[in-house]
Amino acid sequence: MRIIEQEQIIEAVAKMCIESNIYPDKDIHEGLVAARLRETSPLAQFALDSILKNADVAKRENLPLCQDTGMAVVFVEIGTEVHVNGNISEAINAGVRKGYKEGFFRNSVVADPLNRINTGDNTPAVIHYDFVPGGELLITVAPKGFGSENMSAVIMLNPSDGISGVEDFAVECVRKAGANPCPPIIVGVGIGGTIEKAALLAKQALLCKRDDSLSQHESMETRLLERINALGIGAAGFGGETTALSVKVLTYPTHIAGLPVAVNIGCHASRHARCRI
Amino acid sequence: MVKHISTPLRDETIVSLRAGERVLLSGDVFTARDAAHKRITALLDKGELPPFEFDGQVVYYAGPCPAPPGRVIGSVGPTTARRMDSYAPQLIESGLKVMVGKGERSSAVIEAICKFGGVYLSAVGGTGALISQCVEKSELVTFDDLDTEAVYRLQVRDLPLVVAIDSQGGCIYERR
Numbered sequence: 001m002r003i004i005e006q007e008q009i010i011e012a013v014a015k016m017c018i019e020s021n022i023y024p025d026k027d028i029h030e031g032l033v034a035a036r037l038r039e040t041s042p043l044a045q046f047a048l049d050s051i052l053k054n055a056d057v058a059k060r061e062n063l064p065l066c067q068d069t070g071m072a073v074v075f076v077e078i079g080t081e082v083h084v085n086g087n088i089s090e091a092i093n094a095g096v097r098k099g100y101k102e103g104f105f106r107n108s109v110v111a112d113p114l115n116r117i118n119t120g121d122n123t124p125a126v127i128h129y130d131f132v133p134g135g136e137l138l139i140t141v142a143p144k145g146f147g148s149e150n151m152s153a154v155i156m157l158n159p160s161d162g163i164s165g166v167e168d169f170a171v172e173c174v175r176k177a178g179a180n181p182c183p184p185i186i187v188g189v190g191i192g193g194t195i196e197k198a199a200l201l202a203k204q205a206l207l208c209k210r211d212d213s214l215s216q217h218e219s220m221e222t223r224l225l226e227r228i229n230a231l232g233i234g235a236a237g238f239g240g241e242t243t244a245l246s247v248k249v250l251t252y253p254t255h256i257a258g259l260p261v262a263v264n265i266g267c268h269a270s271r272h273a274r275c276r277i
Numbered sequence: 278m279v280k281h282i283s284t285p286l287r288d289e290t291i292v293s294l295r296a297g298e299r300v301l302l303s304g305d306v307f308t309a310r311d312a313a314h315k316r317i318t319a320l321l322d323k324g325e326l327p328p329f330e331f332d333g334q335v336v337y338y339a340g341p342c343p344a345p346p347g348r349v350i351g352s353v354g355p356t357t358a359r360r361m362d363s364y365a366p367q368l369i370e371s372g373l374k375v376m377v378g379k380g381e382r383s384s385a386v387i388e389a390i391c392k393f394g395g396v397y398l399s400a401v402g403g404t405g406a407l408i409s410q411c412v413e414k415s416e417l418v419t420f421d422d423l424d425t426e427a428v429y430r431l432q433v434r435d436l437p438l439v440v441a442i443d444s445q446g447g448c449i450y451e452r453r
Contacts, residue, residue, distance in 0.1 A: 054404035067405035180380040182402035
């Protein structure tokens with residue numbers, strides 16, 4: 001049994017909150033640079049230039065890329081040979097509290113969705129646990145802004161709706177989102193499982209790299225990306241060539257009667273950090 | 278090619294702006310998001326004055342990050358304007374003419390913009406660090422208990438914006 005102290009988790013989570021909010025995701029940044037080279041619309045060029053300049057300013061001035069520093073979504077893979085001294089959820093929340101305070105980030109979480117009083121420290125995080133073999137703890141911190149989260153959607157399709165039903169729903173979701181989720185976006189599509197499993201898959205799909213060669217759904221991803229970019233929404237919704245930088249699809253076995261589909265949209269400042277303890 | 282405009286904005290300037298034009302805005306903007314809009318419309322419902330004079334002034338849909346030491350403000354980009362659509366027509370009827378945010382507006386807001394000669398300007402979403410560099414001064418106006426959602430007066434210089442919806446009903450989002 002390997003012992004991991006709460007303090008190690010707190011420090012690691014705090015550091016990941018700060019770094020992920022300030023430094024642009026390398027993969028997305030490369031996609032944005034390529035999009036700028038392709039772009040022909042002057043307004044979209046202006047938007048992409050602003051987005052790229054913003055990344056430089058954030059790095060130079062130690063400021064978060066976006067004022068919406070998000071609700072902290074944390075994925076934890078716990079090795080079965082690991083023992084955490086103390087409460088792991090409390091340690092993660094303490095890390096979020098510390099990171100958001102030290103980073104001078106916005107507190108965007110309300111304690112009750114109906115009474116809406118700000119918790120004042122951006123906690124609690126949304127935490128997903130999984131168990132894996134081994135003696136390590138793998139933590140991913142993915143702060144999620146709500147401009148894009150609000151534009152996400154779930155539907156319970158019929159099996160007869162098939163591949164075209166899934167693709168039409170995803171494209172319609174992006175069309176309806178328009179300029180709101182801060183395009184160029186990344187799109188995560190979760191198909192199968194149950195309603196919550198599909199939503200979780202869609203969120204996990206946002207953590208995939210653009211050119212993830214392991215994808216089993218490359219043809220669907222390619223078709224969706226083409227249809228979404230044909231919408232012409234463009235950077236900042238100003239009209240242009242690139243509405244999405246990537247579409248990633250994850251699937252899971254499902255029930256004979258169902259075809260759950262979730263679409264999770266990530267903005268151009270989508271971010272995450274990973275660390276192994 | 279890029280127009281310079283400054284507050285207080287004159288009616289002639291506001292109605293001269295056309296969808297698709299780029300502008301650089303200088304002067305004061307007042308931040309207000311969902312929670313502040315709810316309170317402002319409650320004041321208007323009671324026949325009371327809004328927390329700042331609407332005439333010629335600009336509302337910026339934004340909730341900034343706290344200012345790190347030695348800075349005026351943290352990152353402060355636009356938030357989704359659509360969430361303010363249920364409040365905006367009432368503010369426009371009460372004299373507000375210029376709104377800054379991101380994303381499409383409802384047909385009720387577009388109608389109010391046309392009827393009262395207003396304009397809706399879009400900043401580039403997700404560029405809060407860059408926009409913070411345009412802010413020269415920040416002061417709390419009211420609703421301090423709302424923290425980031427309070428109303429702040431920001432003195433800005435050359436805030437880069439695009440005219441998204443103009444007083445003639447011109448709209449950059451219409452092609453979809």
